[in-house]
Amino acid sequence: MTTLALLHAIGSCSLFASRVFMPAFLTAALLRFGPQVPLIGALGLLDTTASNPIWFTSDACLWVLLVLSLAELVGDKVPEVRDFTHSIDIYAKPVLAALTALGVVQATDAEFAGSALHHAGSASLIVVFIAAGGTAVTAWLRQGLLGWIEGLDPDDSLHLRQFISYGEDVWMVVGALVLVVLPLLMALTLVAVGVVLALVRKTLHDQEQRGKQPCPICGVPAYRCAVACASCHGSLPQPRAVGVLGQPKDHAAADLAIHRAQLLGRLRCPSCAGRLRIGDVGQRCAACQQLPFELVPAEGYLNYLDSQRNTALALVAALSLVPILGFVVASVYVQLVLIAPMRIHLPVGRRTLVKWGLRVARWLVFAVQWLPGPNAVVAVGFTFVQFRVYRRMVGEVLGQEQVRRASRE
Ligand SMILES: [Zn+2]
Numbered sequence: 001m002t003t004l005a006l007l008h009a010i011g012s013c014s015l016f017a018s019r020v021f022m023p024a025f026l027t028a029a030l031l032r033f034g035p036q037v038p039l040i041g042a043l044g045l046l047d048t049t050a051s052n053p054i055w056f057t058s059d060a061c062l063w064v065l066l067v068l069s070l071a072e073l074v075g076d077k078v079p080e081v082r083d084f085t086h087s088i089d090i091y092a093k094p095v096l097a098a099l100t101a102l103g104v105v106q107a108t109d110a111e112f113a114g115s116a117l118h119h120a121g122s123a124s125l126i127v128v129f130i131a132a133g134g135t136a137v138t139a140w141l142r143q144g145l146l147g148w149i150e151g152l153d154p155d156d157s158l159h160l161r162q163f164i165s166y167g168e169d170v171w172m173v174v175g176a177l178v179l180v181v182l183p184l185l186m187a188l189t190l191v192a193v194g195v196v197l198a199l200v201r202k203t204l205h206d207q208e209q210r211g212k213q214p215c216p217i218c219g220v221p222a223y224r225c226a227v228a229c230a231s232c233h234g235s236l237p238q239p240r241a242v243g244v245l246g247q248p249k250d251h252a253a254a255d256l257a258i259h260r261a262q263l264l265g266r267l268r269c270p271s272c273a274g275r276l277r278i279g280d281v282g283q284r285c286a287a288c289q290q291l292p293f294e295l296v297p298a299e300g301y302l303n304y305l306d307s308q309r310n311t312a313l314a315l316v317a318a319l320s321l322v323p324i325l326g327f328v329v330a331s332v333y334v335q336l337v338l339i340a341p342m343r344i345h346l347p348v349g350r351r352t353l354v355k356w357g358l359r360v361a362r363w364l365v366f367a368v369q370w371l372p373g374p375n376a377v378v379a380v381g382f383t384f385v386q387f388r389v390y391r392r393m394v395g396e397v398l399g400q401e402q403v404r405r406a407s408r409e
């Protein structure tokens with residue numbers, strides 16, 4: 001076992017925290033072909049790489065990892081696939097990190113063969129454990145940050161989650177190269193990344209706790225926006241108004257019926273303000289066990305959506321006075337305030353289908369935004385059509401849920 005392999009194992013944790021297969025593929029490919037590349041071929045791990053391919057750098061392993069990496073690359077851009085892989089990749093990441101660490105130890109240890117097998121085995125075990133453990137912790141820290149972003153914007157209306165995904169792809173390629181050529185630098189980077197992520201996670205946790213106060217009846221912490229306590233169901237005095245990103249505002253909510261609809265529009269329980277799941281109008285709140293769309297009847301929710309429409313259309317028209325930039329700002333507002341409260345209650349299939357249809361239309365609308373005058377007409381018209389499409393779908397989904405509930409009773 002070389003010190004370089006140990007440093008590589010430590011540094012690799014920051015890459016495996018983000019992806020399962022890509023860091024493994026890039027590491028294997030660099031170990032196999034890196035020594036032939038001028039300038040970097042004699043640096044770091046590449047200098048010590050054994051000449052004969054082992055299992056980790058074999059053709060078969062490289063092909064399998066390449067195919068899985070490409071599937072991962074594309075899959076991470078599709079929210080529906082991402083939701084699914086999130087539930088399993090927290091286990092897959094440490095496993096792949098461990099296998100890669102083992103592959104690196106064996107590929108870079110010239111004495112690894114035959115008689116030295118037992119010796120190399122016990123030493124490499126330490127490296128493998130460090131890689132797996134470090135990856136598990138870093139992946140957990142990263143999940144805290146992404147979970148917070150998804151909580152604020154469950155539908156990724158602002159494309160922040162998508163932006164992070166592309167950023168991580170770049171980080172994979174650059175990081176994998178640095179990891180092999182300068183393992184010490186990458187090991188130090190991991191410490192920096194870990195400290196930053198841990199601080200962010202702690203700050204977010206504290207902030208979440210500050211958003212709560214003890215229930216006056218039972219003492220269990222309740223959200224400041226909550227209408228009733230999740231634990232004892234007692235009503236809470238003067239719930240705070242809820243912001244666009246689900247955060248409590250400084251003033252109390254004026255109208256309770258509108259406040260409940262607003263909470264539901266931010267994917268929060270209309271009673272206890274706990275987080276709900278996206279795309280399931282029949283769900284029970286995990287915290288207080290109530291049915292959100294029983295607390296806010298379908299009729300009431302649709303009326304609330306309609307009340308948001310005219311303000312949004314007026315704003316889009318006003319912002320059109322600034323060509324191009326106005327449309328960009330208006331789009332963010334429309335997506336967050338008008339469209340997200342409808343999209344988040346649609347099932348996955350419908351949500352994806354409409355998104356792609358409207359995406360094409362949005363580019364066409366964007367294309368005329370440099371023309372003052374027509375830009376306002378087109379932008380307002382497009383916003384109206386978008387609203388109608390989603391409004392109709394939400395109406396259908398809520399109607400079906402009402403029928404289902406009636407047949408159960
Ligand atoms: Zn209580």
Ligand SMILES: [Zn+2]
Binds near residue numbers: 288
């Ligand atoms: Zn609840």
